[in-house]
Amino acid sequence: MNTVLITGATSGIGLQLAQDYLAQGDRVVVCGRNPIALSEFDNVGDKAETLQFDVTNTAATVNALAEMRSQPNIWIFNAGNCEYVEQGLLDAELIRRVFDTNFIGLVNSLQAAQPLFKSGDQVVVVGSISSEVALPRAEAYGASKAAVSYLARTLQMTLAPKNIKVSVVYPGFVKTPLTDRNTFEMPMIVSAEQASRAIRRGIEKQSAYIYFPARFTSILRLIGVLPYRWQNLLTQKLLKG
Numbered sequence: 001m002n003t004v005l006i007t008g009a010t011s012g013i014g015l016q017l018a019q020d021y022l023a024q025g026d027r028v029v030v031c032g033r034n035p036i037a038l039s040e041f042d043n044v045g046d047k048a049e050t051l052q053f054d055v056t057n058t059a060a061t062v063n064a065l066a067e068m069r070s071q072p073n074i075w076i077f078n079a080g081n082c083e084y085v086e087q088g089l090l091d092a093e094l095i096r097r098v099f100d101t102n103f104i105g106l107v108n109s110l111q112a113a114q115p116l117f118k119s120g121d122q123v124v125v126v127g128s129i130s131s132e133v134a135l136p137r138a139e140a141y142g143a144s145k146a147a148v149s150y151l152a153r154t155l156q157m158t159l160a161p162k163n164i165k166v167s168v169v170y171p172g173f174v175k176t177p178l179t180d181r182n183t184f185e186m187p188m189i190v191s192a193e194q195a196s197r198a199i200r201r202g203i204e205k206q207s208a209y210i211y212f213p214a215r216f217t218s219i220l221r222l223i224g225v226l227p228y229r230w231q232n233l234l235t236q237k238l239l240k241g
C-alpha cells in the first residue's frame with residue numbers, strides 16, 4: 001500500500017488522483033487551502049490525512065509538512081494556477097501571482113518535504129506541455145511551467161544518488177475548474193479521470209516523463225523541434241480563438 005501526498009488535491013486533477021488512489025486501497029495526504037473541500041475527506045477515517053496550507057507561504061508549508069503524521073512514499077506536487085496575458089500587455093503583478101503559485105509554491109513544497117524524503121520514494125512534479133513550445137497568451141503560465149520543468153529535471157539528477165526518482169508530468173488540456181474558465185477552443189481536451197489514469201500509470205511505471213493525451217502532446221513536442229519561426233505559425237493555427 002502506498003501513502004500518496006498530493007498538493008492541490010481539493011479540485012481538478014489533484015482531487016481525482018486523491019479519490020482514485022483511495023479507491024485502489026492506498027492512503028492519501030490531501031493538501032489544499034479550501035477547508036470545505038478538505039473536509040470531504042473526513043469520512044474516510046485513517047485512510048486520509050488533510051493538510052491545509054497555502055503553498056506560496058514558506059513558513060506555513062514547512063510547518064504543515066513538519067506536523068504531518070503520515071509518511072508518504074509518493075509525493076505529487078500538483079498545486080497550480082493559470083492566468084493569461086491579454087494581447088501581450090505584460091502585468092508584473094499577474095506574472096508574480098502565477099510564478100508565486102506555480103514555481104515558488106513548488107519550491108516551498110519541495111523545501112518542506114525534502115527532509116522527509118526516503119530512499120525509494122517517488123517525487124512527481126506536475127508541469128504542463130505549454131512549457132515545451134511558446135503558446136499564445138501563456139507568457140506567464142508557460143514561463144512558470146518552463147521553470148517548473150527545469151527545476152524538476154535538475155532534481156532528477158541531484159536526487160538520483162539518494163535513490164529518489166523524479167517524474168515530470170506534461171499534461172495537455174484537462175477539463176477542470178481551471179480550464180472551465182477558458183473561452184477558447186481547447187484541442188483534444190481530456191477528462192480529469194483520464195488525466196488521473198495517465199499519471200497513476202506513469203507513476204507505477206516510474207516513468208521519468210509523463211505526457212498525455214498522447215496525440216496532442218506528440219504534436220506539440222514535434223512542433224517543439226522545428227525552428228522557432230515555424231513553431232509560432234503552427235501553434236497559432238492549433239490554438240485559435
Ligand SMILES: NC(=O)c1ccc[n+]([C@@H]2O[C@H](COP(=O)([O-])OP(=O)(O)OC[C@H]3O[C@@H](n4cnc5c(N)ncnc54)[C@H](OP(=O)(O)O)[C@@H]3O)[C@@H](O)[C@H]2O)c1
Nearest residue numbers: 008010011012013032033034054055079080173174176178
Ligand atoms: N487543467 C489543465 O488543462 C492543465 C494542463 C496542464 C497542467 N495543469 C496543471 O495541473 C495542476 C492542477 O490543475 P487543475 O487543472 O486540476 O486545476 P484546479 O482544478 O484549479 O486545481 C488547482 C489546485 O491547486 C490548489 N492551489 C492553487 N493555488 C494554491 C495555493 N496558493 N496554495 C495551495 N494550493 C493551491 C487548489 O487548491 P485550493 O484552492 O484548495 O488551495 C486546487 O486544489 C496545475 O499545476 C496545473 O497547472 C493543468
